[in-house]
Amino acid sequence: MTSDDPASTSLPRKAHLTTLPLELLAEVLSYAASSRDVLALSRTSKYFRSILSNNPATEYIWRRARQSCTPGPIPDPMPGISESSYASLIFSPGKCRVCGNNVNLPYYSFSLRVHLCDRPAKCVDKWRTNDLYIIRREDEVTYPDIIQWIPRLERKSSSQSEKIYVRKDIWTKAVHELRNARTLGPAAVSAYVEMKQDLADALPGQMEFYRRLVAWRDLYASTIVFSTASMRAAATSHSDQIGCTQWEIMQSQIYSMAYYAKIRCNERWTEREFATIQETVAAEVTAMKQRKLQREKERVLQSRRGTVAKEYARLKQNAEQGTIFPSLPEFRKLSVVKTVETSSSSNDPNITDPFIGQILMNNLDQWRASARAALAAVLGFPDWKTMSKRKLHPVDRLTAWFLCKRCHASNKTRGNDDGMDFATACGHTCAHLSKKALSSYAWNANQFAPDEKAINAITSVLALCGTEAEDVDSLNVVDSIGDRIQCTQCSLTMDARSVLRHCKRHEECAFVLLASEAAAGVPPIQHGLAASLLYKSSALKQDEKVYGCRHCSVRPVRAAANGGSATAGDEEQSILVQLRPKWMTFNGLRSHLKEKHAVEHIADEDFYLQQQSPIVEDEET
Structure with missing residues (x-):
């Protein structure tokens, strides 16, 4: 397979050490600082495990590495233990018996097989207090058969050097076994003693070996502490040469790898070694600083965007009724907001600064004036001006009703209630846009068109009320009419503002104005x-049967004006008779409106909430 073959790049590279003959591999490993390095190599692959672990032919490699260990040769193992197993016993990491942290030092006690981290004021003292049991005088008399074989702490306490320390769990189990044997008789006790005799015979030699090994371990641990302190001092010196902090130089991958490798091997930096990697370390530190600065800039920008969103929500919540606000994406495009959001310095003033707030108010006023003029042009009033105080601005009239051409083109409207007044149009954002498209979305008055159907409907209603849309009193007039406007198609009564939405429900819609007496019971x-x-x-529950249908609750009845039955020539008028309601849950009401009255989109004029008022019963029921 040639190197040009794409498949060749996916194959793992073969390690060069695996191609060396055993003699050359042994020569390479003769420079190992301790048998810990040989152990690490044996655990990298099956190949090295097979030739190094428990192989009599390579025992000399482990022995040579063990004898050349710093700070001194490791004591010879006991008979029956291979060099690889001995290295695994000494250098395999573990977890602290007290706090559970990882411990890279050898066993604190080889006899009891306990790892403890190097915090004598905490873990060691706590372990001695909680996990160890001191053999008492009465124990020596009562349980001499246990004392002759049970493993004990090979370390001597400074205060009680003659005491024997054993693990509580092992002592409790041994006492329980001996008591059971004693209850069975002398034969069982003799069998127990004979079973433990091999352990008792090996204990003196083991304890002497463990004491020598613990002494080497303590020397090794103190060397690691001294080596770590020296390496920290060297790291401080190297960081000064590069012009960074000690923490920053430790973020360099090549430096940190060499740093911890030298600590494990009890080696020191040389100036020549650091000079060979100084440029690479400096480049990695510089790149790390740049990434840190970039992350800080992004954090500041994200914080500023969040502050702008909160300030936008606060302004809308605390604004007076009728105050016009753009949408949040359009709000971010205001000059002062854009300047604040794009500032990556945390020292620059934020959107909540009082001076920035004044500029923001001016920007909002300018945007509102521009939006009023642009949407007035959409309604057919370009450059509208008047000196009369009796005429409303085109966008403030009831006939200021708009449709979004983009939403209609995408068929993503809100059903039959897709019209918008001036305030809603200013804050409109097309719901059908994706996040990517929304990021480049720009509000423009040209995207809106007059809602002709709603405008014609409200114009006819204003004529019934005896006023015009441009009249400054028209808003008060229609509000004083109340719910007296009746749809001729479905006989529902509503106020003038509901007409703008309700007219979309019918193909051809007309309205009449009811007398005050006729609509009194609606x-x-x-x-x-x-x-x-x-x-x-809402705090109201949808599953409560407290909602009534206004379609069913009222029925138009043709009656004579004098109260009698209608006859030819009599003046007739429409009278609404209220019937006994049928209370439903909200979801049941929606199903009822869809099935009985063909109402797809529920509106306020379709239902009402239960009230404590007398109801006239339906005579047909």
């Missing part, structure tokens, strides 16, 4: 109730 419209229930922001 349940009132509770504006905003449908939206709060649909979006579950």
Whole structure:
């Protein structure tokens, strides 16, 4: 297979050490600082494990590495233990018996097989107190058969050097076994003593070996502490040469790898060694600093964007009713907001600064004025100006109703209620846009068109009320009318503002104005109730049967003006008779409206909430 073959790049590279003859490999490993390095190599692959672990032909490699160990040769192993198993016993890491942290030092006690971290004031003292048992005088008399074989701590306490320390769990188990044997009789005790005799015979030699090994371990641990302190001092010196902190130079991969490798091997830096990697370390430290600065800039930018969003929500919440606000993406495009958001310095003033707040208010006023002029042009009033105080601005009139051309083109409208007033149009963001498209979205008045159907409907209603859209009193006039406007198609009564939405429900829609007496018994419209229930922001429960259908609750009856039956020539008028309601849950009400009255999208004029008021019963029921 040639090197040009793409498949060749996916094959793992063969280690060069595996191609060396055993004699050359032994020569290479003769420079190992201790048998710990040979152990690490034997655990890298099956090949090295097979030729190094428990192989009599390579025992001399382990022996040579063990004898050349720093700070001194490791004591010879006991008979019957291979060099590889001996190295694994000494250098295999473990977890501290007390705190559970990883420990890279050899056993604190080889006899008891206990790893402890180098915190004598905490872990060692706690372990001695909680896990060890001191053999008492009465124990020596009562349980001499146990004392002759049980493993004990090979270290001597400075205060009680003659005491014997054993593990509590092993002592408790041994006492339990001996007591059971004694209950069975002398024969069982003799069998127990004979079973433990091999352990008793080997104990003196083992304890002497463990004492020598612990002495070497303590010397090795103190050397590691001294080596670590020397390496820290060297790291401080090297960081000064590069011009960074000690923490920053330790973030260099090549330096940190060499640093910890030398600590494990009890080696020291030489100036020649550091000179060979100094440029690489400096480049890695510089790249790390740049990444750190970039992360800090991104953090500041993200924090500023979050602060802008919070300030936008606060302004909208605390604003007076009727105050116009752009959408959040359009708000971010205001000059002062864009300047604040793009500043990556944490020392620059934020959006909440009082001076920035004043500029922001000016930017918002300019945006509102521009939006008013642009949307007025959409309604057919370009460059609208007037000196009369009796005429409303085109966007402040009831006929200021808009449609989004982008949403209609994508067929992502909100059903039959897809019109918007001036405030809603200013804050409109097309819901059908993806996140990527939304990031480049720009609000433009040209994306809107007049909602002709709603405008024609409200114009006719204003004529019924005896006013015009441009009249400054038109808003008060329609509000004083109340729920007296009746749809001729479905006989529902509503107020003038509901007409803008309701007219979308019918192909051809017309309205009449009822007399005050005729609409007196109609349940009132509770504006905003449908939206709060649909979006579950209301404290009301949807599963309670407290909702009534306004379609079923009222029925138009043709009656004579004098109260008698209608006859030819009599003046007739429409009278609404309220019937006994049928209470439903909100979801049941929605199903009822869809099935009985063909109402796909529920609105405030379609239902009402139960009230404590007398109801006239239906005579047909």
